[in-house]
Amino acid sequence: MQMAPIRRLICLCGASAWLFRTTSALGQNSSPTTLAPASTSAHQIFDLSIFVVAVTGGIFFVVGGLLAIALFRFRVRKTDPAGEPAQIYGSTQIELAWTVIPLLIVVVLFLTTARIIFAIQDAPKPKTALDVTVIGHQFWWEFRYPKYGVVTANELHIPVSSGSAPQATFLKLTSADVNHSFWVPRLAGKTDLIPNHVNSMWMDPQKPGLYLGQCAQFCGSQHALMLLRVYVEAPEQFATWIKNQQQPALQDPVVAAGRRVFETQACMNCHAISGTAATGRFGPDLTHLISRGTLASGAMDNTPANLRQWIQAPDTFKHGALMPAMQLNDQQLDEVTAYLETLK
């Protein structure tokens, strides 16, 4: 008699865990799901979550089942005798039991959780770790690689980690204006970017590829289009990328007119292009703008037509973005677009 409910409980827990794992098959492509972890901490969180779902699922089936049975068995019937049912005011023993059992469950859940908290948060930083500083802006991401002197925006490139060559990336996070939150679900849990406050997190992705994420703390009108891309690359590919990013901007005399527009209009107040007079830091660094897949923090693809339209009227893509419409004439627009298109 005692075994039956316990066995059923185990079966149900197993079933719910299986269901959870199957749903994780959804969105194996680049979609930002928490159910397809691709780095150590994301895996640890996922495994912990399965344990928690099994425990809470078990509780749900037991308590919900009792509730359903009570509702069905004790529904009012025509055959009920007259008068009221027997009045029961309580039972100290039973109540003690259902105080102590939940307490024990809490202890188990807490100890399991605490282990993972410390494992992830207090993980020692390996000497080989790559450092990246992430600075949140309304509504884009600034990435700085202090060791390499590289500054880029919105698309983070990091090396892959493998069993033979473990490679972690440690992020230092802060903000230039309001609160933001860095969230790439397949790679790690989120961490907030808070002005006047530095946070840190790490990840060691095990498969190369593109991982999507976005800002997860409401930060103003275009919070929804503060998208985030992480490119995880093989070490040699990453080295090539870094090398390219370290180059100053290409100086192509063919587009000198466009460069003049850039340097004589307001563009350079906010944007930097290394090797030119433009050193603004309010907007993204454009030195290698064309090496990025998207514009305006993922709002649209990086095509010449989109770039031109973005300079002319940012509101068409991202109403409320802090980039103003530049009020350039058609010729200036063509020239400056042609210039920016050379920044590979």
Place this chain on the structure above:
Amino acid sequence: MSDYTLPASSVIEAGAFASESGTVLERLHGWVVTVDHKRLGILYILYSTFFLLVAGAEALLIRLQLAFPHNSVLSAQVFNRFFTMHGTTMVFLVGMPFLFGFANYIVPLQIGARDMAFPRLNAFSFWLTAFGGFLLYYSFLGGAGLYGMGNAPDVGWFAYAPLTARSFSPGHATDYWALALIVSGFGTLGTAINIIATIISMRCKGMTLMRMPLFTWLLLVVSMLTLVTITPLTAAQFMLLIDRYLGGHFFDTQAGGSSLIWIHFFWIFGHPEVYVLVLPAFAIANEIIPVFCRKAIFGYPAMVAASVCIMFVSLSVWAHHMFTVGMTSVSNAFFTLSTMLVGVPTGIKIFNWIATLWGGRIRFTTPMLFCIGFLFQFLVAGLTGIMLSVSPWDWQLHNSYFVIAHFHYVLVGAIVFCIFAAIYYWYPKATGRLMDEKLGKWHFWLFVIGFHITFDTMHFLGLLGMPRSIYTYQPDRGWSFLNLVVSIGGLIQGIAVLIFAYNFVVSYWRGKVAGDDPWDAWTLEWATSSPPPVYNFEELPVVHSRRPLWDLKHPDDPDWEYES
């Protein structure tokens, strides 16, 4: 024990409202100047029903925008205003006034008093709350600033600094938001003090603390908790206004201020606030479930103890909203544990409700159906709460749709369900007429189906990585279909609420006449007429147990023989 002074019906004539006669203007005037706890209770409930419809409409517009990826029904700016107003309205202008409305109406009746302890403070508190709501919505007209900036608050109901600083929120929208919460907060504090004083000092003869109905007990706990929680919010709002207008730097990160201080202040208010809202929902369930399964509540002392315990534990869990702000591992572990511990007293409550049902004869009337919905949904909400307390998992789930799903399970699945249950249950007491059962069942079934379509689905959107507060999303993220499902569920809930609103209005004239005690219940409010006279009871009752009307109906088997 034989000196019963509790008459079967302590009524002279029903509807002894002094100003029930006269011109429309005179009657309206009577409502404006009233200090009668019952009228103020009704005013609170009408006020929050109105805002329930308003904030519900905002939610539907939000869902319309999110039904498809790259949708453009609402602009980013309008969407941000709507979700800010939806959240702020639902918490401050719907949840709290509803519950204080019930407290106002029911508590004095349940404890056999003629009115609240401070009737004029009561009226003052209501009008402060009402003025707060007016201020918040006046921002649509008065909030516009320079450069066409916002005309209603658009900083989220949590309003994290420094987004609320003048440099990021020009115009007056944020000021209206802060002022509205300060003003309605004072109203809330006044009512809380009033409820505490009433319960402590106005109980009728024989009603010891441990004979109080659980509804009254929980409202006492809630009111004490309110005093503790509203104060930090009000303080933070003052600091915000000082920052915005007097050059303070509390939250000004550019000048060395701290965003984290705001976050702490907000959640020291915000988390106990959840219990301020949900304990009255428990209170309602504690009244309705026993009556409709015809049994005394199981484990009354444990229910009281669990509520008091929840009150204390709830004060130590706020930072579980802050697992991602970069606290130390030890702090994260502490708040994980304290949050999980809330599960123990709430678990006791759920078990006790099931034990109350066990062996009863359950009548599935509309109020009971809503309470049953509450039991299932609160169970799920508690379990997803445990999931969120697991801080590593919360690093994934925080600010995702999973959180939205979880807290709507609490705020709608538990609290709104109980509010509906309470309206169906006490409507006959307040109006003398029953609400229509058939429409009530339509309301329940449509609402429960719509609720689950919407909020069950949202959990999966969160697991799939959809963050909250976004006005649009990309089609390549795998969220499109589920978002459409969520929106359809929202529409079904909207239809259900319209049925409710129709029933609520029409039953006032066409409902079945209820009589004093339509549910065959046991607490004192059913011992007077429906609606009760201004003075509530002709003679103040004397009670000998927790269920005075049970004793009266079963003189051969009274409760006081069993209660310890």
